[in-house]
Amino acid sequence: MRLKKIKLAGFKSFVDPTSLPLPSNCVAIVGPNGCGKSNVIDAVRWVMGESSAKHLRGDSMADVIFNGSTSRKPVGQCSVELVFDNSEGSLGGQYATYNEIAIKRQVSRDGQSHYFLNSARCRRRDITDIFLGTGLGPRSYAIIEQGMISRLIEAKPEELRVFLEEAAGISKYKERRRETENR
Ligand code: ATP
């Protein structure tokens, strides 16, 4: 499953609807300080269900919504959509027949988040389920942020185990078992 497009609207500095195509030969995004490179990564984490404002470099969840500039008024809501190429059917099960998987999250200033899977409303859990065990997800090792390497080096054995279990693809089953036991 390859991420082929990121669509943003009202998210942080991306106030106008923006579509970022990601061709398979794209290896880096470069630009001057403050142009929004890290905001793109924040958007990817956010749409996959990140629920900590701190992990998105903000104080509150509403900080992801464009809060105005000298020439523009703040906006009332934002959305981010990730479009994955699933033509090889890597995402199987009920999604196997979809050539494209689009996941979207939108939020308004009142704080209500809505999630969509190929345009149909879904739960946050439906989105997080797709990525469990793939190494991609709001806190996964596919996104290596500043400070993460030193956190890994200094991690306690139990914390390291979480990364290893995700890499081995067993975190998905552990999560299922935890849920069943809690029922
Ligand atoms: P660097 O090279 O320094 O790491 P960068 O390209 O990663 O820079 P970002 O951190 O992605 O830059 O973008 C920072 C910009 O985003 C700042 O100008 C900041 O004002 C703007 N910004 C962040 N949140 C919002 C928001 N809610 N509304 C409007 N602008 C925002």
Ligand code: MG
């Ligand atoms: Mg940055």
